[in-house]
Amino acid sequence: MKPTCPSCQNKINNRDIKNTNKKGMLFEFECPYCQTWIHLNKTLGVLKTLGVSLLLITSLLNIFSIKSKYSSIFSTVGFAGIFIAMLITFFGKHEEIK
Numbered sequence: 001m002k003p004t005c006p007s008c009q010n011k012i013n014n015r016d017i018k019n020t021n022k023k024g025m026l027f028e029f030e031c032p033y034c035q036t037w038i039h040l041n042k043t044l045g046v047l048k049t050l051g052v053s054l055l056l057i058t059s060l061l062n063i064f065s066i067k068s069k070y071s072s073i074f075s076t077v078g079f080a081g082i083f084i085a086m087l088i089t090f091f092g093k094h095e096e097i098k
């Protein structure tokens with residue numbers, strides 16, 4: 001994941017990020033080039049958390065064989081969830097915090 005800074009357009013390496021801040025479900029970080037605080041678009045951030053939760057919930061249901069006749073549906077839903085989360089991680093739009 002290499003987010004682009006919305007302020008100075010530099011690609012930001014994860015290891016260059018020194019200052020981070022976790023606000024509830026959202027993750028914020030400081031651009032190492034221009035010191036602008038950046039976060040993932042809020043809607044995308046929530047969607048990403050939702051996707052990961054979907055995978056967790058459906059995996060747990062499958063592990064404990066709860067409603068096992070639906071297990072293939074759970075697997076599909078879980079896969080879709082993590083797929084969305086991954087897409088957002090790689091292509092999600094980052095915004096400047098004002």
Ligand SMILES: [Zn+2]
Nearest residue numbers: 005008031034
């Ligand atoms: Zn920047």
